[in-house]
Amino acid sequence: MKIGIFFGGPSREREISFAGGRTVYDNLDKSLFEAVPVFVDSRGNFILLDWHYIYKGTIRDFYPPVSALPASTLPVQVYLESLGELTQDEQDRIIGEVGRLVLSHELRELMDFAFLALHGPSGEDGAIQGLLEWYGIPYSGSGILPSAFGINKVAQKKLLKALDRPTPNFRVVTVEEWDAADPAATLDYLVRELGLPLVFKAPRQGSSIGVSILREADATKFAAAVERSLFRKTVIRAEWQNLTERDKLQWVQQLVDIREGIGLPVLVEVTGVKAATFENEAPQPEAIIYHPEALLSALDKHFKTAEAVRLTNLDGEAQVLVESFVNGREFSCIVVEDADGKPLALPPTEIVKGEEMFDYRSKYLPGLARKITPIDLPETEIQRIREACEEMFETFGFQVYARLDGFIQADGTLFLNDPNTTSGMLPASFFFHQAAEIGLNPSQFLTFLIRTSLAARRRGGMQPVRLASLLSQLDAAVASRQQQECTRTKVAVIMGGYSSERHISVESGRNIYEKLSSSVKYEPVPVFLTGNSQEFRLYVLPINVMLKDNADDIREKIELAEAGHATHPILTRIRHEAEAITSTYAGQPVEQPRRITFPELADTVSEVFIALHGRPGEDGALQRELEQYGLPYNGSGAESSSITINKFETNRQLREAGLRVAEHRMASRLEWTADPEAFYQSLEEQFSYPFIAKPADDGCSSAVKKIKNRAELAAFSRLIFRDQEDLMPADASVLQLGFKEEFPQKEAFLVETLIARDGAAHFLEVTGGLLTHWSENGELEIEVFEASEALATGEVLSLEEKFLAGEGQNITPARYAPDPVERQRISEEVKAELRRVAEVLNIQGYARIDAFVRVRQNGAVEVLIIEVNSLPGMTPATCIFHQTALAGYTPYQFIDQILEFGKQRSEKLELKS
Incomplete structure (x- = not known):
């Protein structure tokens, strides 16, 4: 069945949609489905995306392509809307560099089913659902009406009040009222009506966008909170003039961030001088700013005379929802339809925040907030939450699945708010996290959702004969798939560890697990490593524990299991209620983590993929253990790993070999x-x-x-x-x-x-991946990929920028020179140096090498090696997948090559011995 995956879109959550679409693309069961990636750009164009762009870290890494970007001296990447008004021909040329423009009437020729991973306006508001209904294309999730209702927070509040359901008191402030009113008087009114603290929300955005909390009756902070929800920003002359040039750049970078700033384009309104305010006339062209550099220039120009400048995003909000603050424990609950179309609430997750608000970063970056599933309450209270969520699901007419958020107060009062008809689909999101508690891995859960969505569309009257045939075919294929499980090669994916990069290791391990679990060749076995340098402890993980939020949560679950902690009774209850689902799609019961020895591991699996970072994993110690039991593994051997883990020794050996290091x-x-x-x-x-x-x-x-x-x-x-x-x-x-x-x-x-420019004409930081192969005569061959140019927002690249979706800015291939021929000449020199590094250090399997590149005025190229990673990060967003895609490898194919190399190496060692 051809599954069109719609992702990206014009909303402020487009990066999460992009990463979620990639998760769906990777996790669709390859024996059942063919994925068709439909990227939606910020102007609403449908693009049949070339597959290798799916593995970019962010949308801005590939779209708009570098060739379409205006000349700029600022180190910022921009979205399509920053290119200004474009003709359709101009848009077609841009689209042609990354894929093919698809007209709406062509969609039904490309797919049998549409999986919607879009968020916010134009994604979960009924618009795309209506288009697909028009063309008779079945799609995932709720239909037109419940989607339109699910995006509108004000309409939801009014219905809940009308039904006498508990919901925080609220008021709505329109932009016209706000512009005409005295802010201090409006604040007094809201405090009198709703009390403090006050919660401000953008009514038609995602649940974490444009949200703020006001804890004190401060008129300045109040105005800032309202502006945040309207996607406006008022800048004062004195504040601007006190900023350094670097401060101004950082300020603009934050402002144009579509998640936490107001984004572009903006309408500029100047006050304090004789200037048009455009209240009674159409905005003049020069009053609209599209590009960050133009915004910087405009602010500098205006503040020579103006006292204040107001910036308003052209796609901002027309009203602000203001609510009473709920002081309670926050939770989130996924509700799905069972086989009979009845709502089934999965175990609700409590959100224990590191900050006062569960904002965008807390929601999507692992480790910033803890997810506890189920929420730590008596069974009766959890069941009450589940029943309330199921009731809201039915009341709002949701279909297939939804995510319902809420609070429970100390006195037991339950508030539900902000239902989402499309949940975030990152690998460890609530969506997959809670499905894992009934035993479904992401691949199995997606199959279940596609089948349930087909049934929902058929019940709604869409092409009942055709959809009945599709359902019948899918049911037969799922049953056949269950019989294939025993023929796949078992691979232990070892993740976790105890280094400061253990959370990234879990992200890498989960990604490897998911790529293998949706394949027809491999059956992955998730294994968590903990302990210390004297003793490694290995645990086979059930899927629900593997998908906990981070390594520390996984370790805690293991410790509870070892202490004899019983399964929470609500989980037992939900798993019983979901038996019809799990028996069809998973075919295996949810278990507890199980301690396993190395000999038992060797009896259980045929190969090992080490997804650890730092010590242990990259230091050779684990490799030596695996070699004792004849288990093939990925990456370099023990001796090489023990050198590359030591940055000092790595530098020493490279310098002795004539390579440049600091x-x-x-x-x-x-x-x-x-x-x-x-x-x-x-x-x-x-x-x-x-x-x-x-x-x-x-x-x-x-x-x-x-x-x-x-x-x-x-x-x-x-x-x-x-x-x-x-x-x-x-x-x-x-x-x-x-x-x-x-x-x-x-x-x-x-x-x-500190490696610096040192007078070079061009200076950039790069990270380059490589893959090794055995030639026909048994010699080691090193394939070096095109390196990525890494852009750091701070002084050095952070963990988030390197590995987490939507955070890092990487340009692949690196921009060594504007001229393509010269760029390639420099690239070949860089790759030759990286190959020398691999040869000197006897790197095998694959690796990532970080370096700085200086290009002198005379064209001379200097490559200064920073460090070598023998087990590079393999998270969905890491740039090594961008590089392998240029070389023609999908992530799965790259992982398969790595495993095949390890197996062949092991066979060679056996023959020698």
Whole structure:
């Protein structure tokens, strides 16, 4: 069955939609479905996307393509709307670089079914649903009316009030009322009616967009909260003029962020000087700003005379929903239709926030908020939540599935609000997280949703004869698929560990698991590694534990199971209610985590994929264990891994081989403890500020800091040499550590000179992947991919920018030069240097090498190696998949190549012995 996956779109949640569409694309069962990727751009064009663009980290990494971008000196990537008004011919040329424009009447020729991973306006508001109904294309989720209702928070509130259902008191402020009213008087009125704190929401956006909380009766903060929900921003002259050029750039970057800022294009209205305000006339063309650089220039120009400038997004909101604050425990519950079309609430998840608000970042970045499933309440209370969610599902007429959010207060009062007819579909989202509690992995859950959606469309009267035939064919194929399970090769996917990159390891492991589980060749077995350097403990994970939010949550579940903690009775109840679903699509009961020894692992699986980062995993210790039991594994051998984990030793060997590396030395705790002042002076004599400090034997982004002065050096030293586990707040503040950013404890750290431009005509940071093969005569061949250009928003690339969907900015292939021929010449020189690195260090399997590239005025190329990762991150967004796609490998094919190489290497070793 051809499944058209609609993702992207014009909404402010388009990056989550893009990442969710990729999750669906990867997890569709390849024995049942053929995926057809339909990318929707911000102007609503349908694009049959070339498959390799699906694996870009963000939409801006490929669309609009570099060739369509206006010349700019700013290090920012932009969306299509920043190109201004475009003719259809211009849009067609842009689209032609990434795929093929699909007219709406052509959709029914491309697909049998549409899976909607779109969010917000034009995605879950009934618009796309209506178009698909017109052409008779069955689609996932709710129909036109419930979708239109599900996007409108004000209409929902009015219905809940009319039905006498508990919902926070609310008022609606229109933009006309806001512009005409006195802000202080409006605030007084709202506080009198609703009390403090107040919650502000954009009524037709996703549940985390345009939301803020006001805790005090402060008119300035109140105005800012209203503006946030209207997607406006008022800038004051004095504030702007106090910013440095770098501050202005960061301010603009935040402003144009469609998730947390107001986005572009904006209408510019100037006050405090004689200027048009456009209240009674159409906006003039020069008053609309499309590009960040033009916005910077306009603000500098206007603030020579103006006192204030108001920026309003052209697609902002016309009203603001203001609610009373609910002080309670927050939860989210997925409701699905069972085989009879009746609502079935999955176990509700409690959201334990690190911040006061479950905003966009907290929702989608692992580790920032904890998801506890089921919510920690007595069974009767959880059942009451489930019944309330099922009732709301029926009341609002939702179909197939929905995500319902709510609060439960200490007195038992239950509030439901903000239902979503399309939930986020990232691998560890509520959507898959809760389905796993009844035993469905993502691939199986998607099959269930497609089947349920077909049945819902048929019940609604869409082409009953044709859809009955499709349902019959799918049921037969699902039954046949269940019989194929025993013929697939079992692969243990080992994830977790105990390094500061353990959460990224889990993201990588889950991605590998999902790519393999939807294949016809492999049956993955998720294995979690914990313990310490003296003892590795391995646990086979059931799917519901593997899909916990992060590594620490998984470890906690393992510890509870080992302590004899019984399954929560509500889970037993829900699994019983869902038996008809799970017996059809999963065919296996949900189990507890199970401890497994290395000999038992060797008896269970044929191969191993190590998805660990840092120690253990990249240091050779686990590889030696696996070799003892004849288990093939991915990546380099033990000896090479023990070198590349050590950045100091890696640099030493590369320098001896004539490759360029930064000047470096180790800084030990013994030196620091003996005489901190002498320790600092010694480093300052050898390295001028700023320089780089980082652990020598940890993951690629763990505690990597640009040290600019003595205060930062002292703070870094105290943190890395500390005895206690917790960070010292003062030192963490000096280094500006992010929320929940981890910092390892070490006996020594590596200091390196900061690699700078040094007068080069062109200077950029790149990361390049490689893959090894055995030639016909048994020699090792190294395939080096086109490197990606990495753009850091801060001083160094963060973990999020490297590995998490929608965060990093990577341009693949790297932009070494504007001229294509010259660009390729430089690229070949860079690849030759990366190949030399692999040869010197005896890298096998695959790897990622980070480097800086200088291109001199005379065309000379200098490649300065930063570090080598023998087990690079394999999260869905990591740029190694962008690179392999250019070489013609899908992520699954790349992983298959890695596993095949490991198997062949193991066979060669057996023959030798």
